[in-house]
Amino acid sequence: MKTVVKIFLLLTLFGTTINAQTDHLGNTISLPEHPRILLLKGEEDPIKQTIDSDKTWARLHAIILAECNELLDERPIERIQVGRRLLGKSREALRRIFFLSYAWRMTQQENYLRRAEQEMVAIAGFSDWNPSHFLDVGEMTMAMAIGYDWLYYGLAEQSRKAIQQAILQKGIEPSLDQKYNNWLKVSNNWNQVCNAGMLYGALAVFEEQPQLAKNIINRAIDAVALPMTEYSPDGAYPEGYSYWGYGTSFNVMLISALEKAFGNDFGLTAKPGFLKTAGYLENMTGPSGNSFNYSDAGNGGGLEPAMFWFAEKLKDPSLLWVERGHLMNDNARQFIKNRLLPATLLWSAGVTMSTMADPKTLMWTGGGKTPVALMRTSWSDPNAIFLGLKAGTPSASHAHMDVGSFVMEADGVRWAMDFGMQDYESLESKGVDLWNSRQGSQRWQVFRYNNFVHNTLTVNNELQKVNGKAALLSSSKKPGFMNAVTDLSTLYAGSLQQAVRGVALVEQAYVLVRDELETASTEATVRWTMLTPAEVKIVQKNKAELTKDGKKLILEVREPANAVLKTWTTDPPNPFDAPNPGTIRVGFEIQVPAQSQKALTVLLVPEKAAKRSKKNAEPLAKWPR
Template sequence: MYLFTTENNSNPLQATAAWLYHLHYFTRLMLLILTLVTGTGNGAFTQTFEGKPLASHPRILLLKGEEETIRKTIASDPAWEKLHQTLIAQCDRFIKEEPIQRIQIGRRLLDKSRELLRRVFYLAYAYRVSGEEKYMKRAEKEMLAVAGFSDWNPSHFLDVAEMTLGMAIGYDWLYQDLPQSSREIIKEAILKKGIEPSLDTRYSSWLKASHNWNQVCNAGMAYGALAIYEDEPQLAERIIKRSLESIQRPLQDYLPDGAYPEGYSYWAYGTSFQVLFISAIEKALGNTSGMPENAGFLKTAGYLQHMTGPSGECFNYSDSGLEGKLQPAMFWFAQKVKDPSLLWVERQRLATQEATLPTDNRLLPAVLLWGAGTQLKDIRPPKQQVWVGQGKNPVALMRTSWTDPAAIYVGLKAGSPAVNHGHMDVGSFVMEAQGVRWAMDFGMQSYESLESKGVRLWDGGQHSQRWQIFRYSNFTHNTLTVNDSLQRVNGYAAITTHGTQPSFLFATTDITALYADQLTKAQRGVAIVEQQYVLVQDEIETANDSCTIRWTMLTPAAVQKIEANKAYLVKDGKKLTIHVQKPAGVRLKTWRTYPPNSYDAPNPGTVIIGFEVKMPQKAKETLEVLLIPEGADTYVRKSENSLINWARK
């Protein structure tokens, strides 16, 4: 390079032109140097995070050119084509609807945040895969509407997190085609209404949590930071590094085996956002966190898979819904651990022609992002029929078949009521046979239906109002109740043993701590015997006082008849017999599920069946109950051994 000069230019006009040319050259050079030093600009090699190049937009989840893999996947299988067309059809419906409005329900704006994420994710996907401008224009309209909200409700920070994540995807994916004026408005909203409130200690307690709030909020903030990185590099790097550190906390909850403490529905929430976070970090920055190497986290796909029964319904303990749903995150896990059998349940949900794909799932496009290249026809059923996970809230899950819709399925819940979203359900179980859920769980009640009536839902103390909610106490779960008392909130039970022999699939748990000062021993075992029927066995020892032990099972079936120690249940034309083999002289009875409080949800079509046993002080008793599907009577054994001997079978 040489400095400009006019010495050799006798013509003043030529001299001026030369001077302007070199000034222009010099200015461009200085701007280039400034860009390299400060890390601003949009080039792939001018943006760095910890020395690693940061891609230009789009940089979140789906890089430039990766749409072609998705197009090839769609063309490879009718099930993938159906999913793609479902997404496109939903986008066409969005175009006809009014933009989202800021209508808060109680303490939450969350339904609006989730709808923004759903609309923008779908529309941005449709634009990138189809190229049709109408989808980009509609996503822009939605984002501008939300950018105009007064705030995104930081007092309930999940609302901010999901809104920010949706806005970040739209801003990043559509960046090159959005008008500059719209980019500025959306960027400013992400910064001021999304990221900056997370720096306020009034709204950031989730940084130290280990439950789903941590996963969702860190994902939302990281997406916002990645989206606007070039404009706020120092702040963005601070947010990303903060998230990388904080989000390690919930990863510990998956140890040692992958059982998610908060149950099925919150796995679908917390784990999905954890995967969104990891996937974005891997794509944009490279794997800087080491998170996917967490052994418990990588095992959690097995937990989720086994949590679904042959009926398609999930084991809905704690604050969970009953419906099993297509889980986009499972496609990420299958790719990550290179185990296509993890997608057996998801394959069935995708490939069933009669099934309606869940367009209420705001993360549905991620199925094609993480499942791209997967050949659905090549997926084989899992080999494992028993899955056991220890940890904060241990479970045991077992079945007789993955391919027979009439298979027997049992889920046994251990753990503690003290976990986030926990119920007093320790020792509870669900059971299916012949495609019918015979032993069920109510699952959650809508939070707003309780909060709006002043219920102190989130106080988890022993005497909290939470345990007066009909669906939440041990009285309505398939477990034991002693002297009409609640289980101990701080009690904990592990899965003590389990077995995988086809003739005797079983798991046991010691639930004594849930009945402290009442019982000196309370152990429960659940087994599938000879692939034909289910055995529930309890071994109990009383303390210094006499006790009344209540054994209960919640069912959606009709109780056709009770004959002393036998009851006959009917549902959907199928039959099940409940037979109490021990103790002798037991008489089965039923209890209504009519809610006792004005704030309780109704429970139509359900009944509790069970029995009571009175025990003197310092006594021992065994309760042995058989659940026998129609036609399995000839396989029933007279009695089983003590639980301590089950492992020796």
């Protein structure tokens, strides 16, 4: 009774906000019986047919069941907070409950149901789900909602009541408190994840609190439209690869749940750029299997269940080429870490490995807040050249001072690399003011986050300008000269009058990086840097030989003629920085006189193209468009 009264008071307090929402659900007074989230009663049969018809899908299904068998002997999760986060426990809860609930739905084996019930009852007994860091609540509520809904008729009545009350009290109720729900007004992954969790909770307990549930669902549909504007116009996700896997996956979980419960996505799928984002994610992975890990991202890629939803929506199995590789080659340990893994089978739509053909286009570009250009020589050749360029701004969510940075790989080696993120807790625990992105903030002292260690320019040993923005000026898919050009000028305001960078994949054989600079009223010191995991041997003043894994790459500075290559360490300069073993920076510094122009041209040539003749670089204005 206390919960109902408190929720009524909160609804009254925020009644003005709620009344301002669009009433998407109208006169909806009931939903399908349980199970109603993602997978209705009887919809297990098509999944079983998929498993029976393809050995790769059968293997994935078997991996999930094997992990559930391991979980049978695990103790339930305990409420152990790390720093300001309970998120690790929430994610493990979602993984366990989703896996075990899937196993129950597919096999009807009692032990899976009882183990999931044990987990949920323990979580229901937590003092709270840490609403001060609401991602924790969002994921925990989704976990509990899936288990409650999918196992509903098998749960003991006392357990069902405890879980239902926990979803209301510890999930939905704090989302009505303005102290905790600022995520409703942000355009990043928090909005997507938290709204998805709340919507799942509302769907699970709909019959118990129909008006509250309708309000929560209407709110989620309205609020999630805000981060979905970030995909416009082409699908490039501003927060980068890893956060695509977070924000977009939960956005898809939200839409998929709406479609299943109401037969309606309420216009969300049609948001500009959203369906195009599948092309972005697919093209962000190089032949080595590593992602273009700019901003706060990890280097390694992995299976993305949401891609199967996109492929079905667009009727384009070629979007699953990278996922096919994961399904066929990844080991079980990689799969079972993915808390949304069962959704892969839910969204598989009967597609077989043989229908996942390689894409037809070798280049993808996207504009928006964080423009990128991604190009390669082949999808099927593991030795193909891959080149990615990032534009954008350091002021974007989770961004680094990496504007103008690139990654490059050939012969299965990532020659030009990015460190990506450093673990947040490792910085926060040392008192680093990590989330203040103002120009002079401590965030930019973190070695992995500033431009000194990215594959871009540093001018006068200064940081890039946080408020600077770089758009893609032009691009071309011409096979002999795939290229993209971006204007970096505002990133170096006050030091340079103009800075324009172009990268090109030339004749399907080597990479060209060209910068055209113009100084302001004073001389400028410009450093060109490339971070690499290779061993670097400088063989001439303008030429270096990089070696790794028995492969070679030649880095050659074509202009200016007086450039002298050197290397810099990647040893951490601060006690809070993570170690960076096995890496080095290679590049050069030049002095550019005041009010003058200078071009920098660098070639990155795989060994097999070393004897091929190279043309002199044309000015960027003459590059194909």
